Amino acid sequence: MLILIASTRTPKIDGVRRAFTKVASTFGLDPATFEFRSVAAESGVAETPMSEAETMRGARQRAEQVFVPDPNRRTVSVGVEGGLFIEEGRMFLQSWSCLFDGRRAYFGSSGALELPSALQRMVREEGLSLGSAIDRFMDANDIRSRQGTYGALTEDIVTREDSFAAATTFALMPYLNAARYEER
Template identity: 30%
Template structure:
């Protein structure tokens, strides 16, 4: 297997396939972090763990994409991180868009709910995390989840090629 992504989420798979322009193997690998990462550090670690797990399962290049939230000066922000690992032990990371979450979305997350669950309730769309995601809803459709992750994949792949 040449390329793998540590997720079966269609938005994440699409982001990598659009950048690589080749088939990408989705792999169900653990993030090693909580179901709702609550900081940039935890979200970044989830992406790194997923990328490395893809390589451990035989991928030449493994991608990890992780969404989370982070608190900045009392405001909860959407955050996203990605990592790319290869069989030689190289690792690159990148972060994506950050936007503040409205109070009606942030409050349940602060009480222990996952963003995906909150967005499902907010939109009545049980598959929102597989489609537009929170970023799509909160930007009124101007930026979909796969587009946001594709930006991160471009940052990852560009860094990787630069360093090689």
């Protein structure tokens, strides 16, 4: 199986790889037959999407953009996107994954993590991207390429990679477990 990952960022690539490897044996797949290819892709959404719909759209657009079928084997592409949404006046971080098989898109998301109010202010009032805001908040550089905001705020109990692995695992379920998702 050829798996095209619509990103060159390590946490995204490793999260997608983990998800496929984790579910493989349950669905009769051999991880040794997986070929993962990382392909740069634009999301077509804001650097920090500000709604679940925008984040999902970014993941889908990435997945569709890099999909090129291999005529000799099953091919899927995966786009992952992190974004924010506001509910009850609070801002949350959430990751979305979209698996695309050339015909249909399958979605899954991670859990949502509430951002500290100081971080929310940087994004809402100062207009910073989450990547810039978390770097300033943590007095660090390029956190998003490592543990991400998830890791920074959870003391690495849950990392950015973990969030993308969870989202991709959930996106894989309707694709690999189609019998459970059929109309009854």
